[in-house]
Amino acid sequence: MNFISTRGGEKVSAARAIVKGLADDGGLFVPEKFPCVTEAEMAEMIEASYPERAAKVLKKYLAEYDEKELLCACEKAYAKFEGDPAPLVRLDDGVYMLELWHGPTCAFKDMALTLLPYLLRKGCDICGVKEQILVLVATSGDTGKAALEGFKDAEGTKVMVFYPSDGVSKMQKLQMGTQEGENVNVVAVKGNFDDCQTAVKEIFSSEKCASALLEKGTVLSSANSINFGRLAPQIAYYFSAYLDLVSSEQIAMGEEIDFTVPTGNFGNILAAYYAKRMGLPIRRLHCASNKNNVLTQFFETGVYDARREFYKTTSPSMDILVSSNLERLIFEISGRNAKLTAKRMEELKKDGKYDISADELAKLCEVFDGGCANDDECVEAMYDVFVDVGYTMDTHTGCAMKVAQDWFEKHKKDETKMVIVSTANPYKFPQDVLYAVTGNDVKDSFKGIKRLHAATAMAVPKCLKELRDKPVRFNKTADRKKLFEEVLDFVK
Ligand SMILES: *Cc1c(COP(=O)(O)O)cnc(C)c1O
Numbered sequence: 001m002n003f004i005s006t007r008g009g010e011k012v013s014a015a016r017a018i019v020k021g022l023a024d025d026g027g028l029f030v031p032e033k034f035p036c037v038t039e040a041e042m043a044e045m046i047e048a049s050y051p052e053r054a055a056k057v058l059k060k061y062l063a064e065y066d067e068k069e070l071l072c073a074c075e076k077a078y079a080k081f082e083g084d085p086a087p088l089v090r091l092d093d094g095v096y097m098l099e100l101w102h103g104p105t106c107a108f109k110d111m112a113l114t115l116l117p118y119l120l121r122k123g124c125d126i127c128g129v130k131e132q133i134l135v136l137v138a139t140s141g142d143t144g145k146a147a148l149e150g151f152k153d154a155e156g157t158k159v160m161v162f163y164p165s166d167g168v169s170k171m172q173k174l175q176m177g178t179q180e181g182e183n184v185n186v187v188a189v190k191g192n193f194d195d196c197q198t199a200v201k202e203i204f205s206s207e208k209c210a211s212a213l214l215e216k217g218t219v220l221s222s223a224n225s226i227n228f229g230r231l232a233p234q235i236a237y238y239f240s241a242y243l244d245l246v247s248s249e250q251i252a253m254g255e256e257i258d259f260t261v262p263t264g265n266f267g268n269i270l271a272a273y274y275a276k277r278m279g280l281p282i283r284r285l286h287c288a289s290n291k292n293n294v295l296t297q298f299f300e301t302g303v304y305d306a307r308r309e310f311y312k313t314t315s316p317s318m319d320i321l322v323s324s325n326l327e328r329l330i331f332e333i334s335g336r337n338a339k340l341t342a343k344r345m346e347e348l349k350k351d352g353k354y355d356i357s358a359d360e361l362a363k364l365c366e367v368f369d370g371g372c373a374n375d376d377e378c379v380e381a382m383y384d385v386f387v388d389v390g391y392t393m394d395t396h397t398g399c400a401m402k403v404a405q406d407w408f409e410k411h412k413k414d415e416t417k418m419v420i421v422s423t424a425n426p427y428k429f430p431q432d433v434l435y436a437v438t439g440n441d442v443k444d445s446f447k448g449i450k451r452l453h454a455a456t457a458m459a460v461p462k463c464l465k466e467l468r469d470k471p472v473r474f475n476k477t478a479d480r481k482k483l484f485e486e487v488l489d490f491v492k
Contacts, residue, residue: 021222152181225267
């Protein structure tokens with residue numbers, strides 16, 4: 001299977017798309033066409049383990065990767081999880097939580113970033129890339145830690161993470177600052193996530209940066225969800241959730257279901273859309289935002305307008321105004337019109353906005369709708385579920401819960417099963433979750449963990465508990481105009 005850029009231009013193999021991350025024209029790589037998973041193939045996957053299911057889905061896109069080796073890599077990656085990597089928990093009649101946070105850093109980013117180092121290393125072998133790979137990451141909090149953990153001490157690879165200096169939670173900052181490994185670096189960037197992501201994207205698309213790095217025997221790659229290698233493993237858990245519903249007789253094979261996905265950079269929900277295009281019976285996708293509800297507005301009006309106030313919320317991994325992966329959806333909705341997609345992305349860069357036609361919007365709304373929750377509404381939703389059924393969720397998932405509740409309220413007769421994607425362990429945001437479920441406000445994260453444990457009796461993950469005693473290795477802050485200097489300094 002070949003990959004093409006959303007902005008025209010090049011056509012490359014899957015391995016090359018993963019190694020490059022971003023196309024030369026600044027576009028994102030998308031599969032030339034969507035591979036199909038038939039109902040018979042799905043039936044065969046019912047008895048399979050999670051790694052087996054993941055390898056099957058991945059192989060559909062990654063023709064040059066050896067199937068046995070791929071399975072072996074999936075087994076190794078998902079062995080790093082506590083128990084089932086993507087368990088489905090029944091919340092209520094017809095409502096389920098898909099928990100994607102049982103990995104080494106307690107957020108759903110682990111689903112892809114435990115596997116990406118293999119996909120990248122193998123991709124380099126396939127393409128004959130001999131240089132050292134430098135993985136650059138712009139993070140709103142969770143990707144950074146998951147990438148550091150995934151790539152730490154990986155051979156022939158260095159990983160460098162940039163995060164907005166005051167845009168991540170205390171816990172996220174501690175997780176990154178205390179990272180172990182000889183090949184890692186973490187730098188805070190003055191500004192918000194969009195500033196940080198833009199600065200990193202500029203390094204990626206600069207020929208000058210590329211040749212300066214090549215002189216040092218280094219090529220760049222990306223672990224952000226603009227990289228197809230990030231997206232592909234995320235498609236698998238939508239299949240897995242569906243198969244779990246079938247095997248537990250909650251639905252019949254072929255029955256359509258809905259997903260609600262807490263959304264920031266539009267990677268997670270885009271993977272669901274890809275699963276649908278591959279044949280997974282998905283009816284609707286509900287896109288959940290926080291107060292930074294640029295996507296909600298987009299699905300209502302067809303206008304993507306990033307010229308608006310940026311809010312810091314209790315769901316920092318969704319504090320984003322420019323959702324990179326939306327470009328892939330826009331490309332599909334336009335009938336795969338690369339020229340039009342390039343024009344829109346140019347408008348976004350220049351004017352901070354673009355719009356789509358009424359026909360395109362209508363097509364989009366056959367599948368997607370958007371909703372949002374401010375911090376207070378998120379707290380209410382988390383509290384309701386905690387009191388009603390004793391289930392504790394994190395703040396990002398809380399936003400999704402509110403959006404799902406709004407949907408139920410408006411569609412009382414709708415019997416379609418709903419899966420809400422749960423993206424972080426509640427202990428990753430202990431103070432905010434504690435406040436939501438008990439009304440108690442504590443200043444210290446570790447006190448928050450202790451109290452939250454007392455209130456919920458949920459097990460505290462070791463990787464968060466032990467942060468308290470780990471030495472901080474990285475605490476540098478840089479100006480966003482000077483990021484490349486930091487990069488060169490790290491590579492030398
Ligand atoms: C990254 C993240 C999100 C947003 O996912 P996208 O793929 O960027 O839309 C939501 N919740 C949590 C906890 C995250 O870490």
